Amino acid sequence: MARNEAISPDEDAAVLEVLFDQSPTDLLILDADLRVLRINLTRPLLYEMPLEQIIGRHFTEIYGLSAPREVEAMLGGVLESGAPVRGQLVGVHPKGTPGPRYLFSISASRLKSRQGRILGVLVEGLDVTQREKVAARLRVLGSVREHVGRTLDVVATCQELVQTLVLDFADIAVVEVVDAVIRGEDPPLSPLGREVPLRRAAFGHSGGDEQIQAHPVGDVRALPFPTPYAQTLADLKPRLVTLGPDTPWLAAVPQRAEAIHASGAHGLITAPLTLRGTVLGLLSLYRTDEADVYDGDDVILATAVTAHTALCIDNARRYTREHTIATTIQRHLLLPRPATQTTVETAHLHVPSEAGGGGGFDTFALSGARTALVVGECASQGIQAATTMGQLRTAIHSLAALDLEPDELLARLNDTAINLAQERAALPPGDPLHRQPLTGSCVYAVYDPLARTCTIALAGHPPPVITHPEGRTEVLKLPSGPHLGSAEGPPFAATTISVADGSVLAFYTASLLHASPSPDTLQQVLADPDRPLQDLCDDVLYRLKDGTGQGDVILLLARTQALPADQIATWDIDHHPKAVATARTQTQHQLAHWGVDEETAYTAEMIVSELVTNAVRYGTPPMRLRLIKDRTLICQVHDGNPLAPRLRHAKTVDEGGRGLFIVAQLAQNWGVRYSPDGKTVWAEQTLQPKSPSA
Structure with a gap:
């Protein structure tokens, strides 16, 4: 110029x-x-x-x-x-x-x-000191809002807070949380009792020296009294405290006093982590640089920081509580180990999702020495997913007791899921469950050791993998019906496959495929079917990627074998009244050969007599009597008439009509199973354990 x-x-x-x-x-x-x-x-x-x-x-x-x-x-x-x-x-x-x-x-x-x-x-x-301080405080508050609360974990939230505040707002930061809050329990009301323990959840030092702290992270103890820490949680008011060698209350906390002197801290802000009158914890901020002194505006910032953090901690606490309840429900629904039948050896792998999935599996005995194998999951998460899976599991057991074929069972199970979905839709709009759709998937399989077959039906579920005894693996190509809860879609279909002794069937959830490094990981592991099943499950687990996605990882393995031939006896029955006496004689000889005790054998003869009488009187040829000695004694009578027998309560003057009523009184369990060539009426008895020899 x-x-x-x-x-x-x-x-x-x-x-x-x-x-x-x-x-x-x-x-x-x-x-x-x-x-x-x-x-x-x-x-x-x-x-x-x-x-x-x-x-x-x-x-x-x-x-x-x-x-x-x-x-x-x-x-x-x-x-x-x-x-x-x-x-x-x-x-x-x-x-x-x-x-x-x-x-x-x-x-x-x-x-x-x-x-x-x-x-x-x-x-x-x-x-520009004040201007820059205001800008710095706004940056700190913005950083806290951005970085604190990104997880639903109480301790992780506290660590995020410390990492955000150290250097920018404090030289040392300590977060202590009421111990019950970390477990998901309700926080105590203010004022906090002197005996209530707090857990040191996070500690940070600008110099990275973790040794300059009175107590290690994870330490649980009540706050000492009288100190600013305890007073802050008593009246929920933040405090700005000047620290020095003559500070009187330091004598009440010798360990903290030693740490304060060692760090050179000269200023302290204590701010309560509080929400709606409850106490969640305490934030303690220290400054060690003599040229950097806390003031009243810093206390206001600390209050804003703790308000945001308290909300994040409470959200994490609520999640922890719900997750704990969901996993508890799921743990009670899932068997500690699947029930292993005589003809099926089982093992399982269950990796719950972080959000608490609704996955489940089950194995249970069916009539005729058969075994049901089930794996399923609900699309939602948390408590509702676990309880819904419990409802569906109960429905599966009830439907299985009717001896339904797998495809028919899934159709009835889908009706149940649709009814549950309609109940959700009828909830008030303000109910969170009202907005959650109810969908799920399921595979239901029935292994028959007598026929050496497995009948499988799918409801929107991945098909199982089978490993043949020689080590060849394949993914079964099966038709899949709609997901559970769907009112539309193709009908459910059942497929029956032959299963050789020593084969391994693998049922799993879709999350297993997502967490596996490659689509054929499961087949690679199962290529050696002679290994112990639990070793195979562990091998799959060790290959999974970090994180299980949105659902539970479930793997159910079943190794099959046929029932020994000497535990089965079968006779054709003539369509003649004399067949009843013949059947009783054959039963008597066979049970004696098996060493069945006299009381059980006598009851079995009566059951066979009633069942054969009904078949001769109301059934049509061909007729067949079968005895199976498994964990229970099973009597089966087959005839070609598909009409269902009816249990009647005969009157005093009636000469007949008491057959099935007698069977129901004598047997532990009984039922009717239908097939394309007729029906089978069966009854089970408990076998008495053999008394030790003298």
């Missing part, structure tokens, strides 16, 4: 005097060696010497600068290049004495004479 030659030297001097007398900023004129020629004081406390002693000194002898070499290099660059500097932030504190640190916005311009000689540099310093 060109100089106005009309301005006289006197006017220049007058302008200069006004600037130095009335400027709200620090003004310094430095010579080419950066010595002070003239100075305007706005903060006298920053100087340790009288004004007359400042003139002629190097500027670094006047100010206590946070980075003196960088500032000196900056001013030297202005003198050399002539390019001005605007708004560079510099930390300043009283020279040679402890005190608060101030932030100045420094601007510098080179001074030249009319002849072009470099005279020095004009430095302007604007105190």
